[in-house]
Structures are given as C-alpha cells and as structure tokens.
Amino acid sequence: MADFGQTVIIDRREATYVPCPLCHSSEVETLFVRHQFAYQRCCRCQMVRVNPQLTAAAIKALYRKGYESKSRFHAKGPLLIPSQQRRILAKLADIANQRGRLLDVGCFEGQFLRVAQALGWQVVGTEISTMAASFARETCGLDVRIGALETLALPAHSFDAVTFHDVVEHLPQPVHTLAEAARVLPPGGALYIWTPNFDSLTRRLILGQQWGAVIFPWHLCYFTPATLTRAIEQAGFELVSITTRNWLLDRRDRYLALQNKAGLPPRSPSVLRLHRLLDRASHPFFAWASDRGWHLGAQIGLFARKNR
Numbered sequence: 001m002a003d004f005g006q007t008v009i010i011d012r013r014e015a016t017y018v019p020c021p022l023c024h025s026s027e028v029e030t031l032f033v034r035h036q037f038a039y040q041r042c043c044r045c046q047m048v049r050v051n052p053q054l055t056a057a058a059i060k061a062l063y064r065k066g067y068e069s070k071s072r073f074h075a076k077g078p079l080l081i082p083s084q085q086r087r088i089l090a091k092l093a094d095i096a097n098q099r100g101r102l103l104d105v106g107c108f109e110g111q112f113l114r115v116a117q118a119l120g121w122q123v124v125g126t127e128i129s130t131m132a133a134s135f136a137r138e139t140c141g142l143d144v145r146i147g148a149l150e151t152l153a154l155p156a157h158s159f160d161a162v163t164f165h166d167v168v169e170h171l172p173q174p175v176h177t178l179a180e181a182a183r184v185l186p187p188g189g190a191l192y193i194w195t196p197n198f199d200s201l202t203r204r205l206i207l208g209q210q211w212g213a214v215i216f217p218w219h220l221c222y223f224t225p226a227t228l229t230r231a232i233e234q235a236g237f238e239l240v241s242i243t244t245r246n247w248l249l250d251r252r253d254r255y256l257a258l259q260n261k262a263g264l265p266p267r268s269p270s271v272l273r274l275h276r277l278l279d280r281a282s283h284p285f286f287a288w289a290s291d292r293g294w295h296l297g298a299q300i301g302l303f304a305r306k307n308r
C-alpha cells in the first residue's frame with residue numbers, strides 16, 4: 001500500500017492515494033483493479049473507494065472534456081416533469097414542512113432546478129463546470145453558483161431542502177460536503193441523495209466490474225445503503241427513508257471512451273427501449289424488496305432530515 005498523499009501518474013494524469021473517506025482507516029480489501037485504479041473496500045466500515053484518486057485539477061480537466069459530449073437536452077421544447085422528480089419534490093416539502101428554498105448541488109445544466117421552480121420552489125444550484133453553469137444561467141435564467149459547495153460560503157440556514165443527483169459518488173470528501181449541506185439547512189431541513197448502489201444485483205450478480213456505473217475517473221467512491229446512511233449520520237442528518245430501483249444495465253466503458261476521441265458509443269434505440277421497459281417492469285419488485293430491507297436496485301434514493 002502506497003503512502004497517503006503520494007502522487008502517481010496514470011495515463012498522464014496525476015492521482016494520489018487516499019484513506020477511507022468515512023472512517024479514515026487504511027485497512028482495505030482490494031476488490032478488483034481496472035485501468036490501473038484499484039477498487040478497495042474499507043475493512044472497518046465497508047466503504048468502497050477508488051485508489052489512487054485523480055487530483056482535483058485532473059478531474060476539473062476531465063469534466064471540461066466530458067461536457068463537450070453532453071447534449072443540452074432539457075432546454076429543447078417545453079419542460080417535462082418526470083413523475084419520479086414530482087414525487088421527490090413532494091416528499092422534500094413534506095419533510096421540510098414547506099415548499100420553500102431548494103439548493104441542487106452539482107445541478108449541471110439545471111434540469112432538476114427548472115422542474116422544482118415550476119412546482120413552486122425558489123431554486124439555487126451549484127456546479128463546478130463553468131460551461132454547464134453558464135448554460136443554466138444564460139439559457140434558463142437560473143441562479144447557479146460556480147464551484148464546490150464547501151467553497152461557496154452560502155449563508156447558514158438559507159435553504160429548506162438540499163438535493164444531490166448523481167453527485168456524492170464524485171466527491172473526494174463526501175462527509176465534509178454533506179456536513180456543508182447540513183450547515184445551509186435549518187434543523188429539520190430536508191436532504192435527498194440519488195447515487196449508484198454498489199450492493200445492487202446488477203453489480204453483484206450481472207455485470208460485476210464491467211458495470212458501466214463503475215465509471216472511474218469520475219466516480220471516486222461507491223455507496224451502499226449502509227455506507228450512505230453512515231455518511232449522512234456523520235454529517236448531521238437522520239435517515240427518513242431509503243429505497244433502491246432500476247437495473248442500470250449499461251456496460252459501456254467510459255474510461256476507454258475518454259482515451260478515444262469518438263467518445264462513448266451511442267446505445268441503439270431498441271436497447272434503450274428494452275432497458276426502460278425492464279426498469280418500469282421492475283419497479284414493483286424493487287419497491288417490495290426495499291420495504292423488506294433488501295436494497296437490490298442499481299440506484300439508491302435516500303431522504304433524510306437535519307438533526308434538530
């Protein structure tokens with residue numbers, strides 16, 4: 001095991017060795033190695049992390065490159081309100097006792113902010129990609145602050161709800177960032193997190209290390225319902241509910257796509273339709289299993305409340 005803080009170069013990018021982001025232990029079990037990056041599980045708290053991890057500067061350069069291949073989908077045509085997002089916002093209002101001020105961390109181009117705004121919330125986003133933030137500001141007229149949440153010094157107790165969609169797995173210090181989310185909420189404020197489930201059937205039994213959600217170098221850590229619950233509790237929240245859903249059967253290798261100028265190969269419309277159909281058909285099964293504490297779906301949806 002290399003020393004923590006030691007820098008190495010992988011594919012011309014700088015990376016460093018890090019301890020467990022939840023309990024700071026150095027005892028690990030290496031689960032597998034892909035593209036020279038080890039996927040390690042902490043022996044003490046079971047948190048899974050990538051080691052070594054790209055430095056903040058290397059990651060920033062990657063996000064810039066990644067942005068160019070994304071489509072600006074949501075600003076075309078009228079705003080669509082997915083039923084899942086409607087349910088998330090209703091539950092946040094329920095936890096916070098109001099439809100008030102909402103902060104979406106890592107809001108990208110502001111799709112969720114637009115939905116929340118349409119449903120009566122006052123919204124602010126944060127985003128580290130300058131290009132995505134500019135798009136959200138200029139095209140959608142949204143209030144998006146550029147930078148990592150903990151560098152923005154937002155006033156304490158200034159929001160009623162904070163959301164993280166596909167963000168916590170990108171954070172080098174997730175507990176630190178979640179604690180900052182707790183600071184901007186009043187006691188009783190609401191939190192929602194959506195992130196891949198490392199304990200899912202898809203990862204454990206179907207795709208293993210070929211699972212497309214294992215898309216280093218963007219993802220630095222991988223949660224399970226147990227480790228995500230521990231992370232929010234360490235940050236000052238109490239769990240309200242946790243469910244998992246979907247299969248997320250994509251196995252395309254984003255790291256390889258990064259080395260290749262053509263980018264990620266598109267999925268055929270018939271494969272996409274099949275995946276959507278499988279997800280829809282599995283909703284009752286994953287919901288039934290989640291009610292029994294079996295969190296088998298590929299994505300975790302967690303609601304929490306800031307401690308009073």
Ligand SMILES: [Zn+2]
Binds near residue numbers: 044
């Ligand atoms: Zn640990």
